[in-house]
Amino acid sequence: MTLLDRAFFEQEVAVVARQLLGQRLVRHLAGARLAGIIVETEAYRGEEDLACHARSGQTARNAVMYGPAGHAYVYFTYGMHWCLNAVCGAVGFPAAVLVRAIIPTEGLDEMAKRRGRFAQAQWCNGPAKLCQALFVDGTFNGTDLADPQGLLTIEAGKALPESVVQTGPRVGIGYAPEPWLSMPWRFSVAAESLHSGIVKNENTP
């Protein structure tokens, strides 16, 4: 099993966001594996990106974004939700990829403890939903995703062809002015391909 290494996350943040599609997000929980294939991401890039949490400079909250690539930036929002990002690019430049959705593949029984009251298709189809399903909270802020001993990692899956990838503007940032509002920095697997062998079977043990 190969982990995505730090060099992968040191790439340009939009490249990482695109390349994370098809990779496997893995949470090690008391010996159990909870995992899913990443199928939706968004890139946030630098202080000049007025949709990025770093838009007003470095603060205690967003400090992890300024650190080394490959670490997790986990933030709390709306008074109740956690969201997971992977820090990208060079040290000192704040950039991160928000993981917006995964397709659950392993540890379904564990995920069901948090999300079982809903249909499985809705367990991880949102940034706060997948954090709830994988038991990810603020204690993971700053965690090294590239550490083989870590409790939260990203394993290499199979590259997805452009034919199943869609791009578009980021969601939930209506307050941001142009050009940031319309930057095509949201990447997702087309709905009709979500459960095709291209995405699922070839990556599932």
Next chain:
DNA sequence: CGCCCGATGTGCT
């Protein structure tokens, strides 16, 4: 110090 509002999710109308 107080106020506004958010990279969302859920339940109700």
Next chain:
DNA sequence: GCACATCGGGCGT
């Protein structure tokens, strides 16, 4: 489709 939950960060006073 829409209101609301719920709280801390960020910024203006």
